[in-house]
Amino acid sequence: MIHRKSTHELVKDINEAGGCSHPIRLRGEFVNVATGEVNERPLLVACKDRRAVLCPSCSYLYKADAWIVVSTGLIGGKGVPASISDHPRLFLTLTAPSFGTVHARKSDGSCQPGRLRFCKHGRVQSCSRHHDDADSEIGSPLCDFCYCFADAVLWNAESSRLWNRTFEQIRRRLAIALGVPFEELSQHARLNYLKVAEFQRRGLAHFHVVLRLDGTGEPFSPPPPELTTELLASIIHSVAKEFSVTGPRGTISWGRQMQVSDASTLDRDDLRIAAYVAKYATKSADGSLDFARRFNARSEILKLNAPSHLQQLALTAWDLAQDPSLESLNTRGHAHAFGFRGQLITKSRHYSTRFQDLRDARAEHMKSPHSDDPVEGSFSYDGRGYDDPRATAIAEFLHQLSVESRKSTSIGITGATDGE
Numbered sequence: 001m002i003h004r005k006s007t008h009e010l011v012k013d014i015n016e017a018g019g020c021s022h023p024i025r026l027r028g029e030f031v032n033v034a035t036g037e038v039n040e041r042p043l044l045v046a047c048k049d050r051r052a053v054l055c056p057s058c059s060y061l062y063k064a065d066a067w068i069v070v071s072t073g074l075i076g077g078k079g080v081p082a083s084i085s086d087h088p089r090l091f092l093t094l095t096a097p098s099f100g101t102v103h104a105r106k107s108d109g110s111c112q113p114g115r116l117r118f119c120k121h122g123r124v125q126s127c128s129r130h131h132d133d134a135d136s137e138i139g140s141p142l143c144d145f146c147y148c149f150a151d152a153v154l155w156n157a158e159s160s161r162l163w164n165r166t167f168e169q170i171r172r173r174l175a176i177a178l179g180v181p182f183e184e185l186s187q188h189a190r191l192n193y194l195k196v197a198e199f200q201r202r203g204l205a206h207f208h209v210v211l212r213l214d215g216t217g218e219p220f221s222p223p224p225p226e227l228t229t230e231l232l233a234s235i236i237h238s239v240a241k242e243f244s245v246t247g248p249r250g251t252i253s254w255g256r257q258m259q260v261s262d263a264s265t266l267d268r269d270d271l272r273i274a275a276y277v278a279k280y281a282t283k284s285a286d287g288s289l290d291f292a293r294r295f296n297a298r299s300e301i302l303k304l305n306a307p308s309h310l311q312q313l314a315l316t317a318w319d320l321a322q323d324p325s326l327e328s329l330n331t332r333g334h335a336h337a338f339g340f341r342g343q344l345i346t347k348s349r350h351y352s353t354r355f356q357d358l359r360d361a362r363a364e365h366m367k368s369p370h371s372d373d374p375v376e377g378s379f380s381y382d383g384r385g386y387d388d389p390r391a392t393a394i395a396e397f398l399h400q401l402s403v404e405s406r407k408s409t410s411i412g413i414t415g416a417t418d419g420e
């Protein structure tokens, strides 16, 4: 007969998995150092997934870590001196160009007003409605035939490379401003960044970037005085406007919508930026479960009950893989992210503390105090999730309780959960 676990046993399992909703199950061999006895038992390890739709508890920890990583790079802490808040710092938003007119919710609430015109497919090319923010039509093309789905997917696929090359170009201009060869820039100044990718409703990635200029003496020393916030802002403006990379099917460049703001004059908005960036670090492509994982078959995309333009982008990414010239972009493997490859959150090495350091510190803190515990031996993979489905529900409930109790007692992290 199968043993039905008591609530107490379930909570013990959840604790072992660090509160995770869908832990990884391992079969572990444990060796008792004192007696030499070998025991086999299941072991639960947290999934550590950053996406809230997949694991509320692990994503909460990730969001807290993201908040710390971003904010310490802006105001110091965790080994970063507070003096870095006097360095030139910018908050930058870079977007994709337009690949066709889409339904939108502009700041005045309008969509695409204007006189009645038709495209060559006979579709109306204006929209006088005021879409509700929850309207799934926002981001969808006014005409599916006019919209360049393939170009949109290819832009996503190349956007990380476009950023890397743009960043290099900004550094080249800084070297020119200092009058030193590019190869010697790192002896004079460092440009550090943290970047988070977020998907717009039209399924295109855009980037929020925190940029900070440092010197090269002590870690986090100030940059040379010639390198000012204004200089950095003007370099970014011109680079983002002029710079592009060549993809297999044409040029990839930034959209006209760009925002550059001085993080120091944002009225103590440092923490708001940190909260904002941390929040996007835990989202899947559209925030739903539909696009949280890779697809294994085209039919999985066809079965989705998602907004049709997002489904179309995923299908386009899947189908573009048939073109041998696009092989290196692996659009099929990234169809769930509409072609976007790479990490959602990336940073330069010297921006601030590392995610891994925060995880190590937490693991150290949670380590069992008993030194005579059995030593872990070899492990094998046994599956995903708890063996009792009630544990998932209890884990999510416990997570909710802990979030609510933290909300009432702490001021630090609650900003990061706003709007969730």
Ligand SMILES: [Zn+2]
Pocket (backbone or CB within 6 Å): 019, 020, 021, 022, 023, 046, 047, 048, 049, 055, 057, 058, 059
């Ligand atoms: Zn988890």
Ligand SMILES: [Zn+2]
Pocket (backbone or CB within 6 Å): 102, 103, 104, 111, 112, 127, 128, 129, 131
């Ligand atoms: Zn509309």
Ligand SMILES: [Zn+2]
Pocket (backbone or CB within 6 Å): 119, 120, 121, 122, 123, 143, 144, 145, 146, 147
């Ligand atoms: Zn059309």
